[in-house]
Amino acid sequence: MTPPALSIVIPTWNGRDLLARFLPSVAAELTPERELVISDDGSTDGTAAWLAEHYPAARVLRSERNRGFGPAANAGIETARAEIVVLLNSDVELTPGCLDPIALGFDRSELFGITLRAFDLPEKVFSTGGKLGRFRRGFWESWRNYEQPAGASFMLAGGFCAFRRSAFLELGGFDPVFAPYYSEDLDLSYRARKRGWQLAYEPASVLYHQRSSSVNRHQNRFRRQAIIERNRLLFHWRNLDRSRLLRHLAWAHLLLLQMLLKGNWAYHLGYGQALRRIGQVRRFRASEKPYWRLRDAALELAATSQAVSASSVQGFL
Numbered sequence: 001m002t003p004p005a006l007s008i009v010i011p012t013w014n015g016r017d018l019l020a021r022f023l024p025s026v027a028a029e030l031t032p033e034r035e036l037v038i039s040d041d042g043s044t045d046g047t048a049a050w051l052a053e054h055y056p057a058a059r060v061l062r063s064e065r066n067r068g069f070g071p072a073a074n075a076g077i078e079t080a081r082a083e084i085v086v087l088l089n090s091d092v093e094l095t096p097g098c099l100d101p102i103a104l105g106f107d108r109s110e111l112f113g114i115t116l117r118a119f120d121l122p123e124k125v126f127s128t129g130g131k132l133g134r135f136r137r138g139f140w141e142s143w144r145n146y147e148q149p150a151g152a153s154f155m156l157a158g159g160f161c162a163f164r165r166s167a168f169l170e171l172g173g174f175d176p177v178f179a180p181y182y183s184e185d186l187d188l189s190y191r192a193r194k195r196g197w198q199l200a201y202e203p204a205s206v207l208y209h210q211r212s213s214s215v216n217r218h219q220n221r222f223r224r225q226a227i228i229e230r231n232r233l234l235f236h237w238r239n240l241d242r243s244r245l246l247r248h249l250a251w252a253h254l255l256l257l258q259m260l261l262k263g264n265w266a267y268h269l270g271y272g273q274a275l276r277r278i279g280q281v282r283r284f285r286a287s288e289k290p291y292w293r294l295r296d297a298a299l300e301l302a303a304t305s306q307a308v309s310a311s312s313v314q315g316f317l
Contacts, residue, residue, distance in 0.1 A: 005033040005103060007080035007165070008088060011072035013041040015090040016050050018210070025093045027055065034099070035059065039076035042066035068179030069158070077173065080165055089159035091210040093121070101204040102162045112197035113163030113189070115156045116205040117147065124208060130201030131155045133303045135244065135296070138251025139236065142186070146201075152306055153201040158185030160207055167197065177238075177280050183231035190239050196293040222266055229270025237274070237281045238288070244296040 008026060012019060019038075030036060036058040040047050042065045051060050061075050077085050084106055086099060098116070105114050118128040132144040133154030142154055156163065158174075171191055178184040189199055236248045252271075259267040 004035040004082045006084050006086060006099065007035050007037055007077075007082035008086045008099075009037045009039065009073065009076035009080055010088050010090055011039045011041055011069055011076060012043065012047060012090040013066055013072070014043045014045045014047070016043070016045045016047045018090045019047065019051070020054075022091055022093050022210075023055065025095075026088065028096070029094055029099050030057075035081060037061065037076045037080055039063075039072045041068070041072035066180075068176070069181040070174030070179055070184040071176050073158070074173040074176075077165060077168055083165050084162060085165045085168065086162045087158065087160070089209065092118075092160055093208040093210075095206045095208070098205050098207055101202050105162075105200060105202055106164065108198070110196070110198050111164075111200060112167050112192040113156045113161055114200045114202050114205075115153050116160045116162070116207055117201075117203045118157065118160055118207055118209045121208050121210045127209065127211065128157050128160075129203060131157075132306055133299075135300045135303070138248040139232070140186075140190070148203055150203055151201055152302075153199045154303055154306070155186050155189035156199055158188075159209065161185070167192065171195075175238075175284070177234060177277055177284075178231045180227070182228050183235045187235050187238065190235070190299075191288065193299055194239070194292045194294050225266035226269040226273065229267045230273040231270075233271060233274040234277060234281065237278075238284050241292070241296050 008030075010019075010023075010026070026036065036055070038047075038051055038055075038058050038060045040051075040060055040062045042063045048060055048062055051058055059079070061079060063072065063075065073087055077087070084103055086102065088094075102114060105111065115128075115131065117126075119125060120127040126145070126147050128145055129148075130146045130151055131142045131154040132146065133140055133142050136143075168188075171188060174184040174188055178187065193199065233252060236245070236252075240248055255267060256271060259265075
């Protein structure tokens with residue numbers, strides 16, 4: 001059997017109502033050359049039965065327990081049959097023709113992935129496009145979006161992006177150390193770039209996104225913020241080379257004092273949780289460093305050049 005040209009993978013957890021609202025727009029983009037894979041991450045709301053009734057052509061993977069976004073996405077991508085995979089959140093609405101430009105973008109062998117152009121719902125205002133990054137006060141941050149034109153991107157947005165399946169698997173996919181969510185897309189993007197691969201932005205691929213609807217319903221604000229802080233720290237500890245890591249650690253320790261004075265206990269909780277994973281961090285660094293082709297200084301220089309180029313472009317936010 002000829003493999004499909006494109007696999008669309010959607011992780012979901014207790015998101016039957018979101019799928020009922022948003023999946024029709026995805027199904028409208030299916031062709032005989034495209035397949036739909038739903039990774040059901042331990043849902044208890046009848047998602048699997050609903051999909052069997054309403055979308056029998058979709059391939060549904062079921063987990064007996066909730067593992068988090070990254071592991072659920074990994075399971076779907078591993079079973080995908082196409083080399084080009086589109087990864088979508090369950091709260092994403094595609095516009096007609098959204099996926100058409102994607103396959104054309106992968107004619108460059110050095111391209112790892114493409115991030116898409118997103119507008120927030122319900123306002124339908126531009127929210128996410130090409131990402132500009134900077135290393136500031138010891139931390140990498142995705143600090144700006146640009147809407148036009150097509151170009152390079154600092155990272156891929158995990159909720160709406162496309163990439164080469166073979167390269168994704170070579171990287172080991174999303175690392176479960178970031179479960180249940182946040183920063184796994186930044187980590188994957190940065191590891192790809194340190195291996196010399198490129199990331200791109202395709203503004204012709206337009207979608208609408210109900211921001212954080214699939215996360216906010218399952219987590220209180222304090223715990224969610226602690227996870228964000230934990231994973232932000234883990235990203236830097238895993239990926240920075242020695243000189244940038246030392247700068248980061250100095251600022252991270254300063255933040256411990258600043259957040260204590262501000263009463264921001266989420267940062268302290270996240271820091272403690274990150275420290276408990278330090279053994280995993282060390283093992284990861286030892287295994288990943290042999291594959292680094294670019295140093296952080298080169299990525300910082302590229303980010304600075306990209307920001308200068310984009311600053312004069314309409315749609316730079």
